[in-house]
Amino acid sequence: MKAVCLNLLWISVIAGAAIRAPSAVSYDGFKVFRINTGQHLKAVQDKLSTITFDQWNHDIDHHLDVVISPDQLAAFEKLNLDCHAMHENLGESITAESSQNSVWKRQVEDQSWYDTYHDYDQHVQYFEDLHAAFPDNSELISSGTSYEGRDLYGLHLWGADGPGKPAILYHGTVHAREWISAPVNEYIALQLVTGYNSGDNVTQSFLDSYDFFIIPIVNPDGFVYTQKTERLWRKNRQPGPGNATCYGRDINRNWQYGWDANPLGASTDPCSQVYRGEEPSDTPENQGLDAYMRKIRDEQGIKLYIDWHSYGQYILCPFGAKETLYAPELGKWTKASSMMSEVIRDSSNASTTFTFGPSGATLYTTTGTAPDHVYAYGRAEWSFTIELRDTGNFGFVLPPDQIRGTVEEQWEGQKLLFTLLDEEFFDGEGPAMFTGV
Known part of the structure; x- marks a missing residue:
């Protein structure tokens, strides 16, 4: 088939400035680890409770994917968990993600x-x-x-x-x-x-x-x-209720069916990811x-x-x-x-x-x-x-x-x-x- 051309003569440089610009929230030096949990989820969670981290994944019965900031890295390494690094430097991975030039x-x-x-x-x-x-x-x-x-x-x-x-x-x-x-x-x-x-x-x-x-x-x-601003943002950008300082609702916990059917299924905390x-x-x-x-x-x-x-x-x-x-x-x-x-x-x-x-x-x-x-x-x-x-x-x-x-x-x-x-x-x-x- 002959290529469909829209008679638009200009060329778009795909890796635009809006994507290449670094986020206001810097992830420079952050690391992402996958921790094997297996039969030891509770023990892993108990160890992690001693540090501050962000969690990415769902399948916690098999593994936990955690984001560790530079100031928590030494404490994390002392936990001696069974893990491997997904991102050695998350900031560099984010920059590389958006830096490819394509016409x-x-x-x-x-x-x-x-x-x-x-x-x-x-x-x-x-x-x-x-x-x-x-x-x-x-x-x-x-x-x-x-x-x-x-x-x-x-x-x-x-x-x-x-x-x-x-x-x-x-x-x-x-x-x-x-x-x-x-x-x-x-x-x-x-x-x-x-x-x-x-x-x-x-x-x-x-x-x-x-x-x-x-x-x-x-x-x-x-x-x-x-x-x-923040590459790892999840929710929408709606202000929290009342005097809440956190932004965003999880659109995929906001549907009518089963909205409040189980307290484990979503959070009532405006600062929660869910x-x-x-x-x-x-x-x-x-x-x-x-x-x-x-x-x-x-x-x-x-x-x-x-x-x-x-x-x-x-x-x-x-x-x-x-x-x-x-x-x-x-x-x-x-x-x-x-x-x-x-x-x-x-x-x-x-x-x-x-x-x-x-x-x-x-x-x-x-x-x-x-x-x-x-x-x-x-x-x-x-x-x-x-x-x-x-x-x-x-x-x-x-x-x-x-x-x-x-x-x-x-x-x-x-x-x-x-x-x-x-x-x-x-x-x-x-x-x-x-x-x-």
Whole structure:
């Protein structure tokens, strides 16, 4: 196919000043360690209680990923824990993450876009360019605005006979520091647009069967903050309640379904990384996302929902409260996840493997999360969290040379999943029934 050119003559230098500028919060000299916990989690936690550190990861039954500041390093080393360094100097890793120069000519088929990370405005422009390359079968959409007034933009794609088919809905960059999730959303959109334009029968069948609603950055304030001020920021940028001095709510603990179902699933402390807010959906981001989700549900139904995150390489399905409830669709979700994991592994030069299962049982208890809510209130037939690369070499600060491999393997996984959405490929139901709300 002839390259789609948007008749835009200027060239964009991707590694822009907004990304290259050092964060106001310096991580110079900070180290990140992976500590093996195994059967000794309590003993490891007791030792760590004597020092100050930040924790990154979920899977604490196997390991803890901790960020150690220079002033705590000597004390940490005296603990004599079984560990290895993920980042010898986190500040240098962050600088390297954003320093790669790549020239992208604003032609949608120019995949140099996936050689580096980008700022918020460039991401917006990329989706505008994708829309311009597919004008009769797409529309730019918005699910509202952030606390600071940024657009929660996205792209709606469809195939033959116009829009109105069952919906596939993606959310990305829910947690601000998880930069890799936006390129994955963008790459899937790119493959759908270019595949359809080129006459690829498989891609055309996807778009002729489903409408795609792709919202790559649902936490734009937090995302911009990670690029300009604090690379490892997670939450949105909403002020805390009352006299609280801490900022931000965790958008993925703020959804209505199960918001206060388990005290272990989120925090009531405004300073916590998993602060759930004062009440369900009290973030403007969540309000807009929820209203838009319900609109899609009522007008055409939701076939598949995916909330894209990093890191750890997991495919997770409802529910986050591991001790209470299993969905009747668990059987087919589990089988599909297994098949996706196999396809991703086989397509990847890195032999990337994914762990899968119900979120709460596979990782830990969570409440007020998007996949549970979109399944329960949105009546999505399929609902997942996908945690992207990696499993302990880089964590949130994933180098740019990992972007292409990540996006390509996820497209392979999604292609397989799309073929399964209407297939009766398993017998039996999950271990318990869920009637929805």
